[in-house]
Amino acid sequence: MDILLIFISAAIVNNFVLTYFLGICPFIGVSKRVDHAFSLGIATTFVMTLTAVATWLINHFILIRFNLPFLEYVSFIIVIASLVQLVEMFIRKVNPFLYRTLGIFLPLITTNCAVLGLALFAVLRDYSFIGTVVFGLGAGLGFTMAIVIMAGIREELEMADVPLPLQGAGITLITAGLLALSFMGFAGLLTA
Protein backbone atom coordinates (compact mmCIF):
# COMPACT_ATOMS: atom_id res chain seq x y z
CA MET A 1 0.00 0.00 0.00
CA ASP A 2 2.80 2.34 0.96
CA ILE A 3 4.54 1.55 -2.31
CA LEU A 4 1.45 2.45 -4.31
CA LEU A 5 1.16 5.67 -2.36
CA ILE A 6 4.77 6.62 -3.12
CA PHE A 7 4.18 5.93 -6.80
CA ILE A 8 1.01 8.02 -7.07
CA SER A 9 2.53 10.80 -5.02
CA ALA A 10 5.64 10.99 -7.18
CA ALA A 11 3.86 10.67 -10.52
CA ILE A 12 0.75 12.77 -10.09
CA VAL A 13 0.16 14.60 -6.82
CA ASN A 14 3.68 15.89 -6.28
CA ASN A 15 4.63 15.91 -9.93
CA PHE A 16 8.34 16.75 -10.21
CA VAL A 17 7.90 19.38 -12.88
CA LEU A 18 4.71 21.03 -11.78
CA THR A 19 5.12 21.12 -7.99
CA TYR A 20 8.86 20.82 -7.36
CA PHE A 21 10.03 22.73 -10.45
CA LEU A 22 12.60 20.09 -11.25
CA GLY A 23 13.52 19.57 -14.89
CA ILE A 24 12.11 22.90 -15.98
CA CYS A 25 14.72 23.40 -18.71
CA PRO A 26 13.63 20.48 -20.92
CA PHE A 27 10.04 21.25 -19.98
CA ILE A 28 10.21 24.79 -21.34
CA GLY A 29 12.62 24.11 -24.17
CA VAL A 30 11.02 20.87 -25.25
CA SER A 31 10.24 20.43 -28.91
CA LYS A 32 6.72 20.90 -30.13
CA ARG A 33 6.70 17.33 -31.33
CA VAL A 34 4.93 14.90 -29.03
CA ASP A 35 7.01 11.91 -30.15
CA HIS A 36 10.30 13.69 -29.33
CA ALA A 37 8.96 14.65 -25.94
CA PHE A 38 7.90 11.07 -25.32
CA SER A 39 11.34 9.66 -26.20
CA LEU A 40 13.03 12.19 -23.96
CA GLY A 41 10.63 11.33 -21.17
CA ILE A 42 11.20 7.60 -21.44
CA ALA A 43 14.99 8.08 -21.51
CA THR A 44 14.73 10.26 -18.41
CA THR A 45 12.54 7.70 -16.63
CA PHE A 46 15.12 5.04 -17.37
CA VAL A 47 17.98 7.15 -16.01
CA MET A 48 15.95 8.20 -12.98
CA THR A 49 15.15 4.63 -11.98
CA LEU A 50 18.79 3.59 -12.37
CA THR A 51 19.92 6.65 -10.41
CA ALA A 52 17.52 5.80 -7.63
CA VAL A 53 19.07 2.33 -7.33
CA ALA A 54 22.67 3.54 -7.56
CA THR A 55 22.35 6.41 -5.11
CA TRP A 56 20.48 4.28 -2.58
CA LEU A 57 23.25 1.70 -2.64
CA ILE A 58 25.95 4.36 -2.31
CA ASN A 59 24.16 6.16 0.46
CA HIS A 60 23.53 3.03 2.53
CA PHE A 61 26.68 1.03 1.92
CA ILE A 62 29.27 3.79 1.72
CA LEU A 63 28.13 7.16 3.01
CA ILE A 64 26.16 6.03 6.07
CA ARG A 65 28.43 3.13 6.88
CA PHE A 66 31.62 5.19 6.89
CA ASN A 67 29.90 8.30 8.22
CA LEU A 68 30.60 10.54 5.23
CA PRO A 69 27.39 12.54 4.79
CA PHE A 70 29.28 15.61 3.58
CA LEU A 71 30.30 13.73 0.43
CA GLU A 72 26.66 13.24 -0.53
CA TYR A 73 26.38 15.90 -3.23
CA VAL A 74 29.78 15.32 -4.77
CA SER A 75 29.37 11.56 -4.95
CA PHE A 76 25.79 11.69 -6.24
CA ILE A 77 26.58 14.02 -9.10
CA ILE A 78 29.61 11.98 -10.12
CA VAL A 79 27.60 8.77 -9.99
CA ILE A 80 24.82 10.28 -12.09
CA ALA A 81 27.24 11.62 -14.70
CA SER A 82 29.14 8.37 -15.04
CA LEU A 83 25.98 6.27 -14.95
CA VAL A 84 24.55 8.19 -17.87
CA GLN A 85 27.76 7.68 -19.85
CA LEU A 86 27.76 3.96 -19.10
CA VAL A 87 24.13 3.52 -20.07
CA GLU A 88 24.76 5.36 -23.29
CA MET A 89 27.71 3.16 -24.22
CA PHE A 90 25.79 0.04 -23.25
CA ILE A 91 22.75 0.88 -25.35
CA ARG A 92 24.86 1.91 -28.32
CA LYS A 93 26.63 -1.46 -28.25
CA VAL A 94 23.67 -3.71 -27.52
CA ASN A 95 20.76 -2.18 -29.35
CA PRO A 96 21.57 0.36 -32.06
CA PHE A 97 17.90 0.85 -32.89
CA LEU A 98 17.04 1.79 -29.31
CA TYR A 99 20.10 4.03 -29.30
CA ARG A 100 18.84 5.97 -32.28
CA THR A 101 15.50 6.66 -30.58
CA LEU A 102 16.56 7.14 -26.95
CA GLY A 103 20.33 7.30 -26.77
CA ILE A 104 20.78 10.73 -28.24
CA PHE A 105 18.89 12.25 -25.35
CA LEU A 106 20.93 10.52 -22.67
CA PRO A 107 23.94 12.86 -22.30
CA LEU A 108 21.63 15.81 -21.92
CA ILE A 109 19.94 14.21 -18.96
CA THR A 110 23.04 14.56 -16.78
CA THR A 111 22.36 18.25 -16.33
CA ASN A 112 18.66 17.65 -15.71
CA CYS A 113 18.05 18.74 -12.14
CA ALA A 114 15.18 16.27 -11.78
CA VAL A 115 17.67 13.41 -11.61
CA LEU A 116 19.77 14.88 -8.78
CA GLY A 117 16.58 16.12 -7.12
CA LEU A 118 15.24 12.59 -7.11
CA ALA A 119 18.33 11.26 -5.34
CA LEU A 120 18.20 14.06 -2.75
CA PHE A 121 14.49 13.66 -2.06
CA ALA A 122 14.86 9.89 -1.67
CA VAL A 123 17.61 10.40 0.95
CA LEU A 124 15.66 13.15 2.71
CA ARG A 125 12.55 11.00 3.03
CA ASP A 126 14.47 7.89 4.01
CA TYR A 127 12.70 5.51 1.64
CA SER A 128 13.41 1.78 1.69
CA PHE A 129 15.15 0.22 -1.30
CA ILE A 130 11.93 -0.78 -3.06
CA GLY A 131 10.38 2.55 -2.13
CA THR A 132 13.29 4.39 -3.74
CA VAL A 133 13.01 2.40 -6.97
CA VAL A 134 9.26 2.99 -7.18
CA PHE A 135 9.82 6.65 -6.37
CA GLY A 136 12.26 6.95 -9.26
CA LEU A 137 9.93 5.17 -11.66
CA GLY A 138 6.94 7.27 -10.59
CA ALA A 139 8.82 10.54 -10.79
CA GLY A 140 10.10 9.62 -14.25
CA LEU A 141 6.65 8.74 -15.53
CA GLY A 142 5.25 11.94 -14.03
CA PHE A 143 7.96 13.90 -15.84
CA THR A 144 7.13 12.12 -19.11
CA MET A 145 3.45 12.91 -18.67
CA ALA A 146 4.14 16.56 -17.99
CA ILE A 147 6.40 17.11 -21.00
CA VAL A 148 4.13 15.15 -23.35
CA ILE A 149 1.12 17.24 -22.27
CA MET A 150 3.21 20.37 -22.71
CA ALA A 151 4.36 19.36 -26.20
CA GLY A 152 0.73 18.72 -27.14
CA ILE A 153 -0.37 22.10 -25.86
CA ARG A 154 2.44 23.83 -27.70
CA GLU A 155 1.38 22.17 -30.92
CA GLU A 156 -2.01 23.83 -30.49
CA LEU A 157 -0.41 27.08 -29.37
CA GLU A 158 1.20 27.38 -32.81
CA MET A 159 -2.21 28.30 -34.17
CA ALA A 160 -3.00 30.83 -31.47
CA ASP A 161 -2.31 34.52 -31.86
CA VAL A 162 -0.08 35.19 -28.87
CA PRO A 163 0.92 38.83 -28.14
CA LEU A 164 4.51 39.40 -29.29
CA PRO A 165 6.10 40.07 -25.85
CA LEU A 166 4.65 36.85 -24.46
CA GLN A 167 5.79 34.67 -27.36
CA GLY A 168 8.23 31.95 -26.45
CA ALA A 169 9.04 31.68 -22.78
CA GLY A 170 6.30 33.94 -21.46
CA ILE A 171 3.33 32.03 -22.79
CA THR A 172 5.00 28.69 -22.02
CA LEU A 173 5.41 29.67 -18.37
CA ILE A 174 1.83 30.87 -18.09
CA THR A 175 0.58 27.65 -19.70
CA ALA A 176 2.69 25.69 -17.24
CA GLY A 177 1.09 27.69 -14.43
CA LEU A 178 -2.40 26.75 -15.60
CA LEU A 179 -1.30 23.13 -15.93
CA ALA A 180 0.06 23.23 -12.36
CA LEU A 181 -3.22 24.72 -11.21
CA SER A 182 -5.14 21.83 -12.74
CA PHE A 183 -2.76 19.28 -11.21
CA MET A 184 -3.57 20.75 -7.81
CA GLY A 185 -6.91 19.03 -8.21
CA PHE A 186 -5.13 15.71 -7.58
CA ALA A 187 -4.06 16.83 -4.12
CA GLY A 188 -7.17 15.24 -2.64
CA LEU A 189 -6.00 11.78 -3.81
CA LEU A 190 -3.48 11.39 -1.02
CA THR A 191 -5.50 12.36 2.02
CA ALA A 192 -8.62 10.56 0.82
Add this chain to the structure above:
Amino acid sequence: MAEDTKRSLYYEFVKGLWQENPIFRMLLGMCPTLAVTNSAINGLAMGLATTFVLTCSSIMVSLIRKIVPGQVRLASFIVIIATFVTIADYFLKAFFPPISKQLGPYVPLIVVNCVILGRAEAFSSKKPISLSVADASGIGMGFTGALVFLGIVREILGFGSIFNIQIFGEWFEPWIVMVLPAGAFITLGIMIGVINIFTINQSGRGVCFGCSIGYRLKEKLVTAESMYLTPEELEAAKAGPEKEKKRRKGN
Protein backbone atom coordinates in the same frame (compact mmCIF):
# COMPACT_ATOMS: atom_id res chain seq x y z
CA MET B 1 46.63 49.80 -19.36
CA ALA B 2 45.52 49.87 -15.73
CA GLU B 3 42.67 52.17 -16.70
CA ASP B 4 41.66 49.71 -19.39
CA THR B 5 41.52 46.72 -17.05
CA LYS B 6 39.49 48.67 -14.56
CA ARG B 7 36.94 49.57 -17.19
CA SER B 8 36.56 46.06 -18.45
CA LEU B 9 36.28 44.78 -14.86
CA TYR B 10 33.50 47.29 -14.33
CA TYR B 11 31.86 46.22 -17.58
CA GLU B 12 32.00 42.52 -16.72
CA PHE B 13 30.41 43.23 -13.36
CA VAL B 14 27.65 45.52 -14.55
CA LYS B 15 26.52 43.45 -17.52
CA GLY B 16 25.27 40.72 -15.19
CA LEU B 17 22.95 43.08 -13.36
CA TRP B 18 20.63 43.77 -16.24
CA GLN B 19 21.99 43.31 -19.74
CA GLU B 20 22.77 39.64 -19.18
CA ASN B 21 20.57 39.09 -16.18
CA PRO B 22 20.41 35.30 -15.87
CA ILE B 23 16.72 35.10 -15.02
CA PHE B 24 14.92 37.88 -16.84
CA ARG B 25 17.06 38.12 -19.94
CA MET B 26 18.70 34.75 -20.42
CA LEU B 27 16.18 32.44 -18.72
CA LEU B 28 18.72 30.37 -16.84
CA GLY B 29 18.48 28.63 -13.52
CA MET B 30 14.72 28.33 -13.59
CA CYS B 31 14.32 25.60 -10.95
CA PRO B 32 15.45 27.60 -7.90
CA THR B 33 13.90 30.75 -9.31
CA LEU B 34 10.46 29.26 -9.31
CA ALA B 35 10.78 27.04 -6.28
CA VAL B 36 12.08 29.29 -3.52
CA THR B 37 10.59 32.67 -4.35
CA ASN B 38 7.40 32.28 -2.31
CA SER B 39 8.86 34.82 0.11
CA ALA B 40 11.45 37.56 -0.25
CA ILE B 41 13.73 36.26 2.49
CA ASN B 42 13.95 32.81 0.89
CA GLY B 43 14.81 34.41 -2.42
CA LEU B 44 17.54 36.47 -0.78
CA ALA B 45 19.08 33.46 0.98
CA MET B 46 19.02 31.38 -2.19
CA GLY B 47 20.48 34.22 -4.25
CA LEU B 48 23.33 34.82 -1.82
CA ALA B 49 24.12 31.10 -1.59
CA THR B 50 24.21 30.89 -5.38
CA THR B 51 26.40 33.99 -5.62
CA PHE B 52 28.84 32.47 -3.14
CA VAL B 53 29.07 29.21 -5.06
CA LEU B 54 29.30 31.03 -8.39
CA THR B 55 32.11 33.34 -7.28
CA CYS B 56 34.18 30.69 -5.49
CA SER B 57 33.84 28.13 -8.25
CA SER B 58 34.74 30.71 -10.89
CA ILE B 59 37.95 31.47 -8.99
CA MET B 60 38.83 27.77 -8.86
CA VAL B 61 37.88 27.12 -12.47
CA SER B 62 39.90 30.10 -13.61
CA LEU B 63 42.90 28.92 -11.58
CA ILE B 64 42.93 25.43 -13.06
CA ARG B 65 41.89 26.40 -16.57
CA LYS B 66 45.31 25.70 -18.08
CA ILE B 67 45.89 22.41 -16.25
CA VAL B 68 42.67 20.51 -16.89
CA PRO B 69 42.45 18.61 -20.18
CA GLY B 70 39.48 19.42 -22.38
CA GLN B 71 37.71 16.06 -22.15
CA VAL B 72 37.33 16.06 -18.38
CA ARG B 73 36.73 19.77 -17.88
CA LEU B 74 32.97 19.50 -17.33
CA ALA B 75 33.37 16.70 -14.81
CA SER B 76 35.95 18.68 -12.88
CA PHE B 77 33.80 21.84 -12.96
CA ILE B 78 30.89 19.88 -11.52
CA VAL B 79 33.05 18.46 -8.71
CA ILE B 80 34.33 21.94 -7.84
CA ILE B 81 30.80 23.33 -7.83
CA ALA B 82 29.50 20.43 -5.71
CA THR B 83 32.25 21.05 -3.15
CA PHE B 84 31.32 24.71 -2.72
CA VAL B 85 27.63 23.83 -2.60
CA THR B 86 28.38 21.45 0.29
CA ILE B 87 30.17 24.27 2.10
CA ALA B 88 27.26 26.67 1.53
CA ASP B 89 24.72 24.06 2.62
CA TYR B 90 26.55 23.24 5.87
CA PHE B 91 27.00 26.96 6.57
CA LEU B 92 23.27 27.57 6.21
CA LYS B 93 22.46 24.50 8.32
CA ALA B 94 24.74 25.71 11.10
CA PHE B 95 23.92 29.41 11.24
CA PHE B 96 20.43 29.77 9.74
CA PRO B 97 18.61 26.50 10.45
CA PRO B 98 15.07 27.81 9.75
CA ILE B 99 16.02 29.14 6.32
CA SER B 100 17.95 25.98 5.54
CA LYS B 101 14.90 23.94 6.43
CA GLN B 102 12.64 26.04 4.20
CA LEU B 103 14.95 25.84 1.21
CA GLY B 104 15.32 22.08 1.71
CA PRO B 105 16.85 20.21 -1.21
CA TYR B 106 17.02 23.33 -3.36
CA VAL B 107 20.35 24.32 -1.80
CA PRO B 108 22.08 21.10 -2.94
CA LEU B 109 20.34 21.53 -6.28
CA ILE B 110 22.57 24.57 -6.89
CA VAL B 111 25.00 21.94 -8.19
CA VAL B 112 22.97 21.52 -11.36
CA ASN B 113 22.03 25.20 -11.68
CA CYS B 114 22.78 25.99 -15.29
CA VAL B 115 23.87 29.55 -14.45
CA ILE B 116 26.93 28.27 -12.61
CA LEU B 117 27.99 25.57 -15.04
CA GLY B 118 27.23 27.91 -17.92
CA ARG B 119 29.43 30.68 -16.51
CA ALA B 120 32.22 28.23 -15.75
CA GLU B 121 32.15 26.85 -19.27
CA ALA B 122 31.59 30.10 -21.13
CA PHE B 123 33.61 32.56 -19.10
CA SER B 124 35.90 31.57 -16.24
CA SER B 125 37.44 28.61 -18.04
CA LYS B 126 38.81 31.08 -20.60
CA LYS B 127 39.51 34.28 -18.68
CA PRO B 128 41.94 35.37 -15.91
CA ILE B 129 40.83 35.40 -12.28
CA SER B 130 40.09 39.12 -11.90
CA LEU B 131 37.69 39.15 -14.85
CA SER B 132 36.08 35.88 -13.78
CA VAL B 133 35.40 37.20 -10.29
CA ALA B 134 33.90 40.41 -11.68
CA ASP B 135 31.72 38.46 -14.08
CA ALA B 136 30.64 35.88 -11.50
CA SER B 137 29.77 38.40 -8.81
CA GLY B 138 27.88 40.55 -11.32
CA ILE B 139 25.84 37.61 -12.58
CA GLY B 140 25.33 36.47 -8.97
CA MET B 141 24.05 39.88 -7.90
CA GLY B 142 21.73 40.01 -10.91
CA PHE B 143 20.42 36.57 -10.00
CA THR B 144 19.91 37.57 -6.36
CA GLY B 145 18.15 40.78 -7.36
CA ALA B 146 15.78 38.92 -9.65
CA LEU B 147 14.99 36.31 -6.98
CA VAL B 148 14.30 38.97 -4.35
CA PHE B 149 12.12 40.92 -6.78
CA LEU B 150 10.06 37.84 -7.64
CA GLY B 151 9.90 36.94 -3.95
CA ILE B 152 8.65 40.40 -2.99
CA VAL B 153 5.91 40.37 -5.63
CA ARG B 154 4.72 36.91 -4.65
CA GLU B 155 4.93 37.62 -0.91
CA ILE B 156 2.93 40.86 -1.19
CA LEU B 157 0.17 39.19 -3.18
CA GLY B 158 0.28 35.85 -1.39
CA PHE B 159 0.72 36.88 2.26
CA GLY B 160 0.30 40.66 2.18
CA SER B 161 3.76 41.22 3.65
CA ILE B 162 7.34 42.10 2.72
CA PHE B 163 10.19 40.29 4.53
CA ASN B 164 7.55 39.04 7.00
CA ILE B 165 6.36 42.56 7.86
CA GLN B 166 2.62 42.99 7.29
CA ILE B 167 1.92 45.95 5.03
CA PHE B 168 -1.82 45.65 4.51
CA GLY B 169 -4.61 45.95 7.04
CA GLU B 170 -7.23 43.40 7.96
CA TRP B 171 -9.14 44.01 4.75
CA PHE B 172 -6.54 42.31 2.56
CA GLU B 173 -7.52 38.88 1.32
CA PRO B 174 -4.30 36.99 0.45
CA TRP B 175 -4.09 35.40 -2.99
CA ILE B 176 -3.19 31.91 -1.91
CA VAL B 177 -2.44 30.85 -5.46
CA MET B 178 0.56 33.20 -5.60
CA VAL B 179 2.54 31.17 -3.06
CA LEU B 180 1.59 27.87 -4.69
CA PRO B 181 3.59 26.43 -7.62
CA ALA B 182 1.05 27.70 -10.16
CA GLY B 183 1.60 31.28 -8.96
CA ALA B 184 5.33 30.96 -9.53
CA PHE B 185 4.93 29.99 -13.18
CA ILE B 186 2.34 32.64 -13.90
CA THR B 187 4.19 35.48 -12.14
CA LEU B 188 7.44 34.75 -13.94
CA GLY B 189 5.65 34.36 -17.27
CA ILE B 190 3.93 37.72 -16.95
CA MET B 191 7.11 39.37 -15.69
CA ILE B 192 9.10 38.15 -18.68
CA GLY B 193 6.32 39.39 -20.94
CA VAL B 194 6.39 42.85 -19.34
CA ILE B 195 10.16 43.03 -19.59
CA ASN B 196 9.98 42.04 -23.25
CA ILE B 197 7.72 45.03 -23.90
CA PHE B 198 10.45 47.39 -22.72
CA THR B 199 13.43 45.71 -24.31
CA ILE B 200 14.03 45.69 -28.01
CA ASN B 201 15.81 42.36 -28.17
CA GLN B 202 13.59 39.62 -26.92
CA SER B 203 14.82 37.09 -24.42
CA GLY B 204 15.95 33.71 -25.65
CA ARG B 205 13.58 30.90 -26.32
CA GLY B 206 13.85 29.50 -22.85
CA VAL B 207 16.46 26.89 -23.54
CA CYS B 208 18.79 26.36 -20.66
CA PHE B 209 22.32 27.45 -21.47
CA GLY B 210 23.93 24.93 -19.15
CA CYS B 211 22.27 22.19 -21.13
CA SER B 212 23.59 23.60 -24.36
CA ILE B 213 26.96 22.27 -23.35
CA GLY B 214 26.62 19.47 -25.79
CA TYR B 215 28.58 16.45 -26.83
CA ARG B 216 30.18 15.49 -30.08
CA LEU B 217 28.45 13.07 -32.40
CA LYS B 218 30.49 12.38 -35.54
CA GLU B 219 32.36 15.68 -35.26
CA LYS B 220 29.14 17.62 -34.95
CA LEU B 221 28.30 19.40 -31.72
CA VAL B 222 24.90 18.25 -30.50
CA THR B 223 23.40 20.47 -27.83
CA ALA B 224 20.19 20.48 -25.87
CA GLU B 225 19.03 23.32 -28.03
CA SER B 226 19.55 21.51 -31.29
CA MET B 227 17.99 18.42 -29.74
CA TYR B 228 14.79 20.01 -28.57
CA LEU B 229 14.18 22.28 -31.54
CA THR B 230 13.97 21.39 -35.20
CA PRO B 231 16.70 22.93 -37.43
CA GLU B 232 14.49 25.67 -38.80
CA GLU B 233 13.24 26.56 -35.33
CA LEU B 234 16.83 26.77 -34.15
CA GLU B 235 17.72 29.09 -36.99
CA ALA B 236 14.70 31.24 -36.24
CA ALA B 237 15.60 31.37 -32.56
CA LYS B 238 19.09 32.54 -33.47
CA ALA B 239 17.87 35.11 -35.95
CA GLY B 240 15.63 36.73 -33.36
CA PRO B 241 11.97 37.55 -33.02
CA GLU B 242 11.50 39.29 -36.36
CA LYS B 243 12.43 36.33 -38.47
CA GLU B 244 10.52 34.03 -36.14
CA LYS B 245 7.40 36.07 -36.73
CA LYS B 246 7.89 35.96 -40.47
CA ARG B 247 8.24 32.20 -40.33
CA ARG B 248 5.01 31.92 -38.36
CA LYS B 249 3.16 34.16 -40.79
CA GLY B 250 4.55 32.17 -43.71
CA ASN B 251 3.05 28.98 -42.35
